Amino acid sequence: MPEHRTSLLNVSDLHKSFGDVEVLKGVSLRVERGEIHAFLGANGAGKSTFLGCLSGAEKPSKGHILFDGEDHTSFTPREALSKGIGIIYQHFQVFEGLTVAENIFLGNELGNMFWVDKRAQIYQAGQLLERLGVSIDPRLLLDELTTGERKIVEIARALNSHPKLLILDEPTAALGEKEMKALHDVVRQVSHKEGIGVIYVTHLLDEIDEIADRVTVLRSGRVVWTRNKADIQPGDLANAIAPASTGEPLPPSGLGLGKSLLAELRNYTSPFTGPINIDVKPGEAIGIYGLLGSGRTDLLESLFGARKKIGGDLIFKGQPIELHSPSQAMAHGISLVASDRTEQSLFGSISAVENLLMPHFGGRVLPSKMRDARAETRLFDKIADKLSVHPPNPDLAANRFSGGNAQKIVLGRWLLDEDIAGRLILLDEPTQGVDVGARAQLYRTLRTVLQLGASVIFASSDPDEVITLADRVLVLGYGRQIAFIDNPRSESELVNMAHRTASLLEAAK
Amino acid sequence: MTDQRPAMPDDATASAAPSPTSPRHRPFDWVEFWITAALPIAVVLLGVFFYINVPVFFSWRNAINISVQIAALMTIAVPAAMLLMAGKVDLSVGSMLALCGVVAGLSFETLGVPGAVLLTLAVGILGGLINGTLISVMGMSPIIVTLGGLTLMRGLAQWLAPNPLFGFPESFAKLGYERWLGIPYLTWIMIVVLLVGVLVMRFLPVGRRIIAIGINERAAYLVGVRVKLTGLLLYVAVGLATSVAALMSIARINSAPSGTLGVGVELTVLTAILLGGIPFTGGKGSVLRVALALWLLGMLSNGLILMNVPTELSLMITGAVLVFAAGLDLIRTRRAR
Numbered sequence: 103m104p105e106h107r108t109s110l111l112n113v114s115d116l117h118k119s120f121g122d123v124e125v126l127k128g129v130s131l132r133v134e135r136g137e138i139h140a141f142l143g144a145n146g147a148g149k150s151t152f153l154g155c156l157s158g159a160e161k162p163s164k165g166h167i168l169f170d171g172e173d174h175t176s177f178t179p180r181e182a183l184s185k186g187i188g189i190i191y192q193h194f195q196v197f198e199g200l201t202v203a204e205n206i207f208l209g210n211e212l213g214n215m216f217w218v219d220k221r222a223q224i225y226q227a228g229q230l231l232e233r234l235g236v237s238i239d240p241r242l243l244l245d246e247l248t249t250g251e252r253k254i255v256e257i258a259r260a261l262n263s264h265p266k267l268l269i270l271d272e273p274t275a276a277l278g279e280k281e282m283k284a285l286h287d288v289v290r291q292v293s294h295k296e297g298i299g300v301i302y303v304t305h306l307l308d309e310i311d312e313i314a315d316r317v318t319v320l321r322s323g324r325v326v327w328t329r330n331k332a333d334i335q336p337g338d339l340a341n342a343i344a345p346a347s348t349g350e351p352l353p354p355s356g357l358g359l360g361k362s363l364l365a366e367l368r369n370y371t372s373p374f375t376g377p378i379n380i381d382v383k384p385g386e387a388i389g390i391y392g393l394l395g396s397g398r399t400d401l402l403e404s405l406f407g408a409r410k411k412i413g414g415d416l417i418f419k420g421q422p423i424e425l426h427s428p429s430q431a432m433a434h435g436i437s438l439v440a441s442d443r444t445e446q447s448l449f450g451s452i453s454a455v456e457n458l459l460m461p462h463f464g465g466r467v468l469p470s471k472m473r474d475a476r477a478e479t480r481l482f483d484k485i486a487d488k489l490s491v492h493p494p495n496p497d498l499a500a501n502r503f504s505g506g507n508a509q510k511i512v513l514g515r516w517l518l519d520e521d522i523a524g525r526l527i528l529l530d531e532p533t534q535g536v537d538v539g540a541r542a543q544l545y546r547t548l549r550t551v552l553q554l555g556a557s558v559i560f561a562s563s564d565p566d567e568v569i570t571l572a573d574r575v576l577v578l579g580y581g582r583q584i585a586f587i588d589n590p591r592s593e594s595e596l597v598n599m600a601h602r603t604a605s606l607l608e609a610a611k
Numbered sequence: 612m613t614d615q616r617p618a619m620p621d622d623a624t625a626s627a628a629p630s631p632t633s634p635r636h637r638p639f640d641w642v643e644f645w646i647t648a649a650l651p652i653a654v655v656l657l658g659v660f661f662y663i664n665v666p667v668f669f670s671w672r673n674a675i676n677i678s679v680q681i682a683a684l685m686t687i688a689v690p691a692a693m694l695l696m697a698g699k700v701d702l703s704v705g706s707m708l709a710l711c712g713v714v715a716g717l718s719f720e721t722l723g724v725p726g727a728v729l730l731t732l733a734v735g736i737l738g739g740l741i742n743g744t745l746i747s748v749m750g751m752s753p754i755i756v757t758l759g760g761l762t763l764m765r766g767l768a769q770w771l772a773p774n775p776l777f778g779f780p781e782s783f784a785k786l787g788y789e790r791w792l793g794i795p796y797l798t799w800i801m802i803v804v805l806l807v808g809v810l811v812m813r814f815l816p817v818g819r820r821i822i823a824i825g826i827n828e829r830a831a832y833l834v835g836v837r838v839k840l841t842g843l844l845l846y847v848a849v850g851l852a853t854s855v856a857a858l859m860s861i862a863r864i865n866s867a868p869s870g871t872l873g874v875g876v877e878l879t880v881l882t883a884i885l886l887g888g889i890p891f892t893g894g895k896g897s898v899l900r901v902a903l904a905l906w907l908l909g910m911l912s913n914g915l916i917l918m919n920v921p922t923e924l925s926l927m928i929t930g931a932v933l934v935f936a937a938g939l940d941l942i943r944t945r946r947a948r
Contacts (some may be wrong), residue, residue, distance in 0.1 A: 408833060428834070429836075446833055447834075448830060449822075449832065450827070451826055452826065456819055461834040463816030464817075468816075471815070472815065474817075
């Protein structure tokens, strides 16, 4: 091909509005063949909308997309695919009941209209995976694969339609460190060896060092800058994503507020976790660190009464208690912010204020028997102000908020009650999909809550978050308590502990 | 307080998010307006159409007629609409109505009117408890359980009373024709049920919980909503309402034929609910719009009868209206994204 001088993708001055809200305000971006172009931005910066314009899911209001020498103003998803734009969404789009090969060839089955050539599919899928440098048996069912391997199957499927540009939307969001490395190798293979342009969206700044050739940062619908990785100074990225969010140390937790323990777990066993032995002091934040599948969610949901307790005791305020449902847990003053926002926390189609108040109708915060629109709005405004919810519009449907802002609303549910002392708040991945700026704000809010005398148990797969927030850390591996440590000194100490023990357990099997 | 929300431009939002190029004024959303207004407009147009063809249609007396014809259906439709907002359905109401009617008809002599009425209500509540326990508490499929119930209870009613029952005590039969303030008792019952439904869904917290369950049952559970109990109580409400509707029906026709009483009620009720804009998956909806939809169906059958149009055509029109309404809603969802 003679057109090596032109870029693979050249987007100029792209605009997109929803109603009168302008989400993209003139975005320009060039992506070359064979480069890995990292694409960063806070929640609500317009990343998803921009990617939607490239994949055909959204129609831009204005601007040009020059792709592979052809000028387009918009695509349908089908056109985008046939022109050579492949996209892999953050949420998995694989089918568990089918084999790896069937997943890879889904919609493009080999054979003729009457039968599928399974052998050819298995053979070609095997070759494709080998080309990516991974050893996954194409005959396995998807159920038997790890999360990371599933992501790689998705990439293989995308490659099957011979894309020139591959878009990866937060591919490593649900992956452990080892799986992340394997995925990086695959992406490098795809890009540097096969000459495919890659747009790589991520929230993890460390990943940029690891994998990116160039970086573009988006903020409030505009491009802040595009730079070669070599030209990026430490601190540049965080600053570009969310200026002024760095600095300012966090306030301390509320440790030392009371003598008696708030809660104690004695040989506590939930279906996949335990026995666990920890105690929780008033005003203390306990972090749970472990890899995916270590039992974090299982333990938290069990403590909230949403899963069974198999054995042992939960002593709460000096009394052993048995919880059979979330409403019982809430009556004791225990609350949970679940891990998957859209699946488990949010009521997408109703208003933000109703989402915020759902656990409180008729309760202590909002005791009136009839609904009271003014009181409801007042409570929303208070939380919107405290957590900087944007936009601060109580009537907007919850699914119109960006990930971080939706998370603030979900978290806000448990911060409404002023009389928060003596409560236990359980948080499962509290900042999943939340950008750097909003994250700092959430941390600050949590510390305030701790100072008011509530205690927090939070699970996180981000060691940095655990170090930042936790007074003590429970390390889990394969459902077992590996350690309960006072002052974790460094991230690597945590990571080492979780990984090493995991491999020790594996070796023992 | 109004149900429609023509997304007002919010000043606070606009100033908090300064975007120099975005227009401050939002054009009035005509498409949304017409879709929302389609149902009331259809009611008005249909009224005018019948009035032109059969002037007697537009009279107080005929309005009362229509209300009496739909009173029992409305009594069931209100709680059934709330049930569907929570994402569940009850297809057994037609046969449950027959069973309740037969129980009442059989027990007037031995138990007296108050006793028979209480027993009938108890049967309705029990039916709702069984449906609710199997579906909401134990987690069986609503369609399978209530479809089974539909057949089972029809059989039970016919077994209890193979022949039509009639000749009810006068003190009961007058429920069917007596009026208060010029309005039949039957219409009053319908109005009360409707008001209770509106009150619950719009002003009481439990209304929000019902919607929440319909949108995302897991999330509702995790914020402490008693999902199973709420579902159970909704089925009980539908059962209770069905027994009330049974009493209304047998009083109006002054007989209880186990083979035909209540046949097709579940489908008419479901048609009104869907026409009223509640999606089959639940999660949103308005009781008043369901009432309006049922009124439309009542008007349609009443007017066509007045025009001497055969009932077959009336059925065809009703079916077409439902599909047309679903098409309108599709435009709305398409536009939303």
